[in-house]
């Protein structure tokens with residue numbers, strides 16, 4: 001009899017952790033009402049919440065998905081998650097490809113998609129937005145006022161981008177997205193709802209400006225300095241790969257010499273596992289050229305003077321600009337995606353070296369990837385100046401010019417786990433061999449979990465202190481994924 005009771009107890013005790021999710025979910029359902037909670041695996045709502053840009057994350061099944069409407073709802077959730085000792089995840093746009101950063105297995109998924117209130121005050125020119133939806137929706141709202149906010153370069157990306165810094169086409173003028181923050185409403189791990197700004201909880205405000213989401217609390221409202229928008233001269237140039245040396249030279253020169261803050265570029269080298277059917281190529285170079293204004297002068301001449309396959313430069317509205325090269329490109333690029341970041345100064349033709357190393361890997365690893373890309377993202381001096389002028393962010397960015405690289409790897413569908421691990425490790429080692437510049441921060445938004453970007457910030461010790469103040473019992477570290485503070 002006794003052993004039987006014990007084994008029943010053990011049976012209950014063993015899945016106790018697994019029971020924590022459902023227990024938190026039932027508590028939340030009682031408090032918030034069932035209309036804000038979904039645990040029906042077959043419902044459209046639940047399955048929409050389980051769509052991630054890294055499609056490998058779709059397989060993790062939360063015990064329930066909760067759709068809070070405001071900070072009070074989030075506060076209730078945080079306290080119930082704590083009481084039940086459940087795991088959880090916060091999901092805004094779901095583009096972070098790292099496991100358990102915005103997905104959870106057997107726990108509570110806090111899906112922010114029903115928090116989409118926005119406002120614009122023409123007197124102060126401040127804009128507010130809740131964290132739900134994607135930047136495309138946010139831009140569509142503010143463009144009615146001929147204003148925008150500094151955010152994603154692709155419409156489909158979510159607001160978690162701003163907490164990781166946030167590189168926009170407007171960044172050379174106004175700094176990163178987080179530099180335009182003026183006030184944040186944040187639900188702390190204790191459930192307390194606080195304001196973070198220069199005046200109120202300034203240390204929390206500092207850390208939230210580019211120190212990454214999922215670490216100090218849940219941001220439930222952003223108040224930011226809005227920016228004027230009108231017409232842009234913008235488009236894509238697609239070059240055949242044989243032009244790669246000319247294009248990389250032009251990218252290098254742009255990083256080093258462009259001083260017009262209205263001009264922004266992304267240079268991307270793309271390699272497909274098999275030839276693309278439309279263009280009949282397996283590799284191409286796609287430039288994104290964006291000028292805030294109708295006349296770009298000579299800013300892009302070094303690119304436009306190289307023969308292209310396609311040139312879509314024309315006058316565009318801001319919503320059109322963030323739908324380049326094609327609308328829904330974020331959604332269409334869902335797959336087994338993972339990326340990594342690099343950071344360099346443009347000295348010694350570092351950009352040519354990175355391209356060569358990446359291209360050699362691409363050539364000798366055919367069949368192990370569906371798509372590879374290498375993106376060059378300049379950080380000009382005007383950007384780091386604009387950041388400083390607004391108080392500086394969590395990176396305390398050293399003076400530009402320098403640049404971030406994003407190395408994307410999309411693995412073929414159905415790859416076995418050992419093959420997946422092996423190709424990820426090989427890509428990682430190739431990127432390690434390129435090295436990084438000393439004294440420059442790795443960009444959180446493009447980083448792989450194992451790159452520990454916070455440790456590259458000159459402010460790391462300060463961020464560790466702030467983490468201890470606002471998350472003293474490691475609520476986030478123990479119950480969800482995220483960047484290491486160790």
Ligand SMILES: Cc1cc2nc3c(=O)[nH]c(=O)nc-3n(C[C@H](O)[C@H](O)[C@H](O)COP(=O)(O)OP(=O)(O)OC[C@H]3O[C@@H](n4cnc5c(N)ncnc54)[C@H](O)[C@@H]3O)c2cc1C
Pocket residue numbers: 053089090091092093094095096097101102112131151152153154157158159160161162163164165166167168212213214215217218219220329330333445446482
């Ligand atoms: C196609 C594509 C294009 C991109 N373009 C850009 C670009 O132009 N500029 C750029 O800087 N980056 C860009 N990125 C990188 C992007 O910024 C990161 O992937 C970012 O994590 C995406 O935010 P999200 O809200 O979509 O994702 P999520 O995965 O939902 O959120 C990212 C992280 O932040 C946390 N988080 C989100 N919201 C909150 C909140 N309110 N409170 C607390 N924590 C929160 C989440 O828990 C998660 O850990 C791009 C990524 C992709 C895939």
Ligand SMILES: *[C@@H]1O[C@H](CO)[C@@H](O)[C@H](O)[C@H]1NC(C)=O
Pocket residue numbers: 027076079080083084
């Ligand atoms: C529900 O969560 C609250 C904290 O928000 C806690 O005080 C309470 O004990 C929980 N109830 C149950 C039944 O777990």
Ligand SMILES: *[C@@H]1O[C@H](CO)[C@@H](O)[C@H](O)[C@H]1NC(C)=O
Pocket residue numbers: 144145146
């Ligand atoms: C926005 O700009 C356009 C073009 O300059 C102008 O016609 C329109 O009145 C402006 N709208 C607002 C709300 O200011």
Ligand SMILES: *[C@@H]1O[C@H](CO)[C@@H](O)[C@H](O)[C@H]1NC(C)=O
Pocket residue numbers: 253254255257258259298299300302
């Ligand atoms: C274009 O390239 C030349 C060198 O060929 C350089 O001097 C110039 O500054 C570059 N211009 C821009 C805007 O990148």
Ligand SMILES: *[C@@H]1O[C@H](CO)[C@@H](O)[C@H](O)[C@H]1NC(C)=O
Pocket residue numbers: 345347348
């Ligand atoms: C560039 O090369 C020179 C000479 O080899 C070296 O002294 C310098 O440190 C290098 N700069 C960078 C940023 O690597």
